[in-house]
Amino acid sequence: MTFTPGKPVFALLVLALIAGSIAWLRPAESRGDLVVWVFADSHARSYRGDGGPATRPSLIDQYRNKTGRRVSVRLIGGQAMLVRLNAIFDRDQPSQDVPDLVELEISTAGRFFRPPVDRMGLLPLNDLLHSEGWDDRLLKARLAAWSKQGVIFGVPHDVHPVAIAYRKDLFDEAGVDLAAAMAWPDFQQRCLQFQAYWRRRGYPARRAIELPSRSSEYVACMLLQQHLNLLDSENHSSLTDPRVASAIEFYARCVAGVGKIGGEATPGANLWVRDFAQGDLCALICPDWRSGYLPVFAPELAGKVRLMPLPRFDPADAPTATLGGTMIGIPRQAREVAAAWDLLKFLYFSPEGLEARLAHTKILPPLKQTWSDPVWHQPDPYFGGQKTSELHIELAKQLPVRFVSPFAGLAGQILNQVLSMAVDQVETGDERDLSEKIRAWCEKGDRELRRRIEFATFEN
Amino acid sequence: MLKTLSAQPRIKAWGIQRAVSSYLFVAPFVILFSIFTLYPLLRSLVLSFHQTLGARDARYVGLANYRFLLQDRVFWLSVVNTVAYAIAFLAIQIPAAMALAIMLNAKRVRAKAFFRLAFFSTHLVGSVFVAVLFAQFLSPRSGLLNHVLGLLVGHRVEINWLTRPELAMPSVLLAGLWLSVGYAMIYFLAALQAVDLELYEAADVDGASPWAKFWHVTLPGIRPVLLFLILVGLIGSLQLFELPYVLFQQSSGPVSAALTMVMYLFLFGLANGDLGYAAAVGWILVLIIASVAAIQLRVSGLRKDA
Numbered sequence: 001m002t003f004t005p006g007k008p009v010f011a012l013l014v015l016a017l018i019a020g021s022i023a024w025l026r027p028a029e030s031r032g033d034l035v036v037w038v039f040a041d042s043h044a045r046s047y048r049g050d051g052g053p054a055t056r057p058s059l060i061d062q063y064r065n066k067t068g069r070r071v072s073v074r075l076i077g078g079q080a081m082l083v084r085l086n087a088i089f090d091r092d093q094p095s096q097d098v099p100d101l102v103e104l105e106i107s108t109a110g111r112f113f114r115p116p117v118d119r120m121g122l123l124p125l126n127d128l129l130h131s132e133g134w135d136d137r138l139l140k141a142r143l144a145a146w147s148k149q150g151v152i153f154g155v156p157h158d159v160h161p162v163a164i165a166y167r168k169d170l171f172d173e174a175g176v177d178l179a180a181a182m183a184w185p186d187f188q189q190r191c192l193q194f195q196a197y198w199r200r201r202g203y204p205a206r207r208a209i210e211l212p213s214r215s216s217e218y219v220a221c222m223l224l225q226q227h228l229n230l231l232d233s234e235n236h237s238s239l240t241d242p243r244v245a246s247a248i249e250f251y252a253r254c255v256a257g258v259g260k261i262g263g264e265a266t267p268g269a270n271l272w273v274r275d276f277a278q279g280d281l282c283a284l285i286c287p288d289w290r291s292g293y294l295p296v297f298a299p300e301l302a303g304k305v306r307l308m309p310l311p312r313f314d315p316a317d318a319p320t321a322t323l324g325g326t327m328i329g330i331p332r333q334a335r336e337v338a339a340a341w342d343l344l345k346f347l348y349f350s351p352e353g354l355e356a357r358l359a360h361t362k363i364l365p366p367l368k369q370t371w372s373d374p375v376w377h378q379p380d381p382y383f384g385g386q387k388t389s390e391l392h393i394e395l396a397k398q399l400p401v402r403f404v405s406p407f408a409g410l411a412g413q414i415l416n417q418v419l420s421m422a423v424d425q426v427e428t429g430d431e432r433d434l435s436e437k438i439r440a441w442c443e444k445g446d447r448e449l450r451r452r453i454e455f456a457t458f459e460n
Numbered sequence: 461m462l463k464t465l466s467a468q469p470r471i472k473a474w475g476i477q478r479a480v481s482s483y484l485f486v487a488p489f490v491i492l493f494s495i496f497t498l499y500p501l502l503r504s505l506v507l508s509f510h511q512t513l514g515a516r517d518a519r520y521v522g523l524a525n526y527r528f529l530l531q532d533r534v535f536w537l538s539v540v541n542t543v544a545y546a547i548a549f550l551a552i553q554i555p556a557a558m559a560l561a562i563m564l565n566a567k568r569v570r571a572k573a574f575f576r577l578a579f580f581s582t583h584l585v586g587s588v589f590v591a592v593l594f595a596q597f598l599s600p601r602s603g604l605l606n607h608v609l610g611l612l613v614g615h616r617v618e619i620n621w622l623t624r625p626e627l628a629m630p631s632v633l634l635a636g637l638w639l640s641v642g643y644a645m646i647y648f649l650a651a652l653q654a655v656d657l658e659l660y661e662a663a664d665v666d667g668a669s670p671w672a673k674f675w676h677v678t679l680p681g682i683r684p685v686l687l688f689l690i691l692v693g694l695i696g697s698l699q700l701f702e703l704p705y706v707l708f709q710q711s712s713g714p715v716s717a718a719l720t721m722v723m724y725l726f727l728f729g730l731a732n733g734d735l736g737y738a739a740a741v742g743w744i745l746v747l748i749i750a751s752v753a754a755i756q757l758r759v760s761g762l763r764k765d766a
Contacts, residue, residue: 086514086733089514090514090516091516111731111732111733114513114732114733115513115514115517119513119517204616205601205616205618212623213620213623214623214624214625214714214715215623215711263600263601264600264601264620264623266596266599266600266601266602267595267596267599267622267709268592268595268596268599274602275601280601406732406733409727409731410732413711413712413716416711416714416715417715417716420625420714420715421715424625448533455524455528456511456732456734456737458511458512458513458517458519458734
């Protein structure tokens with residue numbers, strides 16, 4: 001037998017045929033009675049029990065034993081999940097593809113809050129939460145993040161209070177008591193003393209703290225401390241608030257010029273831990289999920305690290321902010337809302353759920369009643385015996401409200417631009433009229449932001 | 461009689477077959493093209509005149525998307541960035557690839573197969589991986605580039621390649637060139653090997669200098685490939701997305717210095733869930749790319765060569 005196009009083409013065709021047949025004949029992954037979509041590996045592991053104590057059944061097995069219902073947890077990449085959810089939310093009818101529960105990350109969830117309240121892809125949860133009193137037991141500041149015009153669409157997974165983690169060994173050697181800094185300017189001065197000490201000892205590149213010079217994420221934290229969201233729940237911009245310009249100016253002087261205390265972390269997943277361990281960056285802006293990474297990726301720092309609250313600009317400011325976050329919600333097209341709600345409560349509110357979460361992450365839950373549990377009041381040997389969870393609880397009580405907006409990314413980009421221009425100005429050494437210039441850039445950015453929000457708003 | 465009767469339907473069947481066979485042959489392509497290309501194209505054109513919430517809710521807004529887009533400073537910044545990248549990319553990629561190909565085509569070079577594979581292998585990696593790799597390569601403290609520069613100048617160098625606006629696009633360019641010079645080189649090499657050796661011999665007889673041989677023999681010989689690579693490189697540059705998007709961690713870089721036209725489409729259209737606006741950006745992008753390609757074809761005369 002001859003095959004005119006040639007042997008390679010024939011071989012490719014045969015391979016394609018075999019691969020196609022395998023794909024076609026392979027049995028489809030069985031759908032559980034209930035399906036949960038998650039984007040975070042640690043969340044999936046805590047539900048499936050991967051890496052947990054082998055003596056205890058996984059959380060989803062416990063749920064099956066209790067209710068007889070089989071739960072399937074699907075770990076889906078962030079971008080893939082967004083695309084698939086968009087497609088699902090566009091449909092009217094329930095289908096096999098629709099998950100019963102879905103977890104969303106705060107920086108990407110905004111897009112799902114763009115429709116009018118009555119056309120959101122997620123189910124309002126106010127009645128369900130209120131009827132069983134959960135809304136009072138959850139931290140209000142975190143419920144607000146997942147609400148639109150008073151309608152709650154998600155249950156918070158976490159609080160994520162922000163502290164500062166610092167290398168106590170290196171600061172002590174330099175004779176600098178960083179934790180005594182109550183105000184940001186004082187913090188900067190102490191960091192400068194620290195750097196001067198290490199410069200004299202042959203470490204000119206050692207920076208006191210990790211602060212990206214062109215990304216405004218930590219400026220947003222400083223604003224949140226002052227109870228300022230770049231966009232509030234009604235998408236009103238606060239860019240023209242004088243405190244925004246002041247925070248940008250202060251931050252720019254921390255990452256450029258003679259007052260520079262910040263350095264960039266090495267790009268890449270969790271490489272900031274290496275910078276911290278090597279003593280290149282000696283302090284970190286550190287939400288609770290980040291402080292959980294330190295013992296895992298830098299065990300050699302055991303006993304050398306401490307946490308401290310964020311310094312403030314004003315005594316009325318919060319000594320913390322919040323960074324990152326996850327919610328769980330029920331898609332409108334979910335087939336069995338009651339069953340989905342029951343599973344949600346088991347995963348997020350039950351003692352079994354909270355215990356599984358604690359086994360995989362050290363993330364503080366937003367259920368206030370759980371904070372009195374002794375597990376959150378133990379000394380942490382990694383942090384030199386400091387009761388870090390207790391600190392997180394104290395900070396959580398003062399957590400400022402953070403809102404989710406479909407335009408938050410846009411606002412962040414504009415803040416980045418203003419910050420970048422301010423940093424350029426400080427780097428050139430020409431700091432004349434810097435405050436006025438930043439204010440003018442903020443006003444221009446505000447106009448731009450309003451114009452874009454007005455154009456993109458889709459309300460009845 | 462019987463024979464006549466049976467022949468008539470057969471002739472009729474042949475007639476029908478002759479009439480419809482050509483349509484049947486092209487039908488699979490036409491059907492697939494209509495479903496997967498033509499319909500989405502027309503649908504996107506219609507969408508571009510709507511403000512949308514995903515695919516379900518749409519509100520007719522006429523030319524508002526196009527008006528907003530053409531008045532948007534950020535869009536024009538993305539156009540300037542993309543065009544600057546395309547010009548710089550072609551200005552470096554084409555001569556570099558040609559020089560490598562000429563070197564590898566020289567008789568005295570040994571282990572040609574190894575070098576060919578080595579130079580081409582970067583293209584096999586894929587732009588997302590290259591972006592991840594270059595993020596490490598350009599890292600301010602532990603990056604190889606700063607380390608090498610430090611060795612050259614004799615002291616520690618800590619250049620923030622990815623956070624300084626003026627260095628953002630050069631960083632993307634560096635990664636883009638690393639990815640694609642070997643790819644273009646392979647095309648040039650194939651073209652060089654197809655140039656008639658008798659022409660070089662004739663040039664030698666005429667006493668032509670190496671430069672004259674390159675200019676009057678080599679270049680005309682590889683012209684179709686050269687023009688093809690310019691066209692492909694140009695279109696690829698105008699569609700630049702993954703490399704800067706991953707390199708700058710899903711952002712447009714410092715002060716949007718690495719914002720390209722396709723990134724603009726993604727960040728300001730798709731990511732906001734406004735498919736109408738994304739469609740409008742897409743159509744403007746099509747117009748820009750088609751215009752640039754047409755100009756390039758006309759100027760270079762590639763259409764005549766084809």
